[in-house]
Amino acid sequence: MRIVAIRDIVAPIRSQIANAYIDFSQMTASVVAVITDRVVDGRPVVGFGFNSNGRYAQHGLLGERFMPRLQLADPEALLDDRGLLDPARCWAAMMKNEKPGGHGERSVAVGVLDMAIWDALAKAERRPLWRLLADRYNGGVADDAAWVYAAGGYYYPGKDVEQLTAEMRRYLDLGYRHVKMKIGGVALADDLRRIEAVLALVGEGERLAVDVNGRFDLPAALEWGRALGPYGLKWYEEPLDPLDYLAHAALATQYDGVIATGENLFSMQDARNLVRHGGLRPDRDVLQFDPALSYGLVEYLRTLDMLKAHGWSPRRCVPHGGHQFALNIAVGLQLGGNESYPQVFAPFGGFADDCPVVDGRVRMPDLPGIGFEAKNDLWAVMKTLLD
Ligand SMILES: O=C([O-])CC(=O)C(=O)O
Numbered sequence: 001m002r003i004v005a006i007r008d009i010v011a012p013i014r015s016q017i018a019n020a021y022i023d024f025s026q027m028t029a030s031v032v033a034v035i036t037d038r039v040v041d042g043r044p045v046v047g048f049g050f051n052s053n054g055r056y057a058q059h060g061l062l063g064e065r066f067m068p069r070l071q072l073a074d075p076e077a078l079l080d081d082r083g084l085l086d087p088a089r090c091w092a093a094m095m096k097n098e099k100p101g102g103h104g105e106r107s108v109a110v111g112v113l114d115m116a117i118w119d120a121l122a123k124a125e126r127r128p129l130w131r132l133l134a135d136r137y138n139g140g141v142a143d144d145a146a147w148v149y150a151a152g153g154y155y156y157p158g159k160d161v162e163q164l165t166a167e168m169r170r171y172l173d174l175g176y177r178h179v180k181m182k183i184g185g186v187a188l189a190d191d192l193r194r195i196e197a198v199l200a201l202v203g204e205g206e207r208l209a210v211d212v213n214g215r216f217d218l219p220a221a222l223e224w225g226r227a228l229g230p231y232g233l234k235w236y237e238e239p240l241d242p243l244d245y246l247a248h249a250a251l252a253t254q255y256d257g258v259i260a261t262g263e264n265l266f267s268m269q270d271a272r273n274l275v276r277h278g279g280l281r282p283d284r285d286v287l288q289f290d291p292a293l294s295y296g297l298v299e300y301l302r303t304l305d306m307l308k309a310h311g312w313s314p315r316r317c318v319p320h321g322g323h324q325f326a327l328n329i330a331v332g333l334q335l336g337g338n339e340s341y342p343q344v345f346a347p348f349g350g351f352a353d354d355c356p357v358v359d360g361r362v363r364m365p366d367l368p369g370i371g372f373e374a375k376n377d378l379w380a381v382m383k384t385l386l387d
């Protein structure tokens, strides 16, 4: 199996939504196709990848460093002993001559290509990625469905509480049991009104998570934590700067409810620093590392090993990003579940068209690879890379 070409495009995912830290008016994503000479059912195997929202397209890094390193590597050095692409060897080729530390956004560029390599490998093996992962790393055992929650509740110009609750009602009507909304972008009293309106709809605090997107300093995180505590929310997400581990440890001594974070930590080493120094609690807190943003699944496997060594179950992991890649990983490696964006970040958010959410859970289709071809809006973008 040889890589014969790699192509990338920059796709817009801009919208007027905002969280407490950024708006998405200029947001973009990279989409790549890794074209191989392996023929399955009369057609060459092509793997696809993209980066999830929150970080911009990586055209420069892809074109200058990571695509050429794959293309100029000895083709044999990228293969396993069956002659198929070996994601770990591809990863090593991409990271040649990269120093440790300072992960920056190269982890996003590598993550996009890593996703495409896993897609190509699973297609070459003619099976779904979740099944490949369960067989390789999980004793053949996969979950039959993943818990998913509907993320949304963004700030939007002119959006009032009625529009917020109407959005959340749509998610419940789609089959979700848990929803997530943004907080921290307006005064505490205004956010508490938004939260209480959504709670009146969903019924219990356990069905609502809130996301600060790293906006607060420690005094603000503590003040808001005191106000949120009595609601018994599903989780309090990114209350603090994601790299301020000591502040997390301080908050965890005061906030008894669930803290969720990790979507902006991009390496096993950063995840390890969180686990070592962030005071998070393996019996309740939630880790949201997103494989598409953080060097891909090769690195995510290292992160899972590190977590196990520190007493954390993979069930405490619920990746950020709402994409099919992480959904395959959640099912095949028995994580705690996956994020979902039923309404925002189209076409990259959301799952295969014929996989409805039933009672807050989604089953995986039995399709080779990650399953992008079964998501019409996404496939319409990806197939432009084949023209
Ligand atoms: O608004 C964003 O950047 C996305 C986000 O935090 C999430 O999905 O948890």
Ligand SMILES: [Mg+2]
Residues within 6 Å of the ligand: 211, 213, 237, 238, 263, 320
């Ligand atoms: Mg978040």
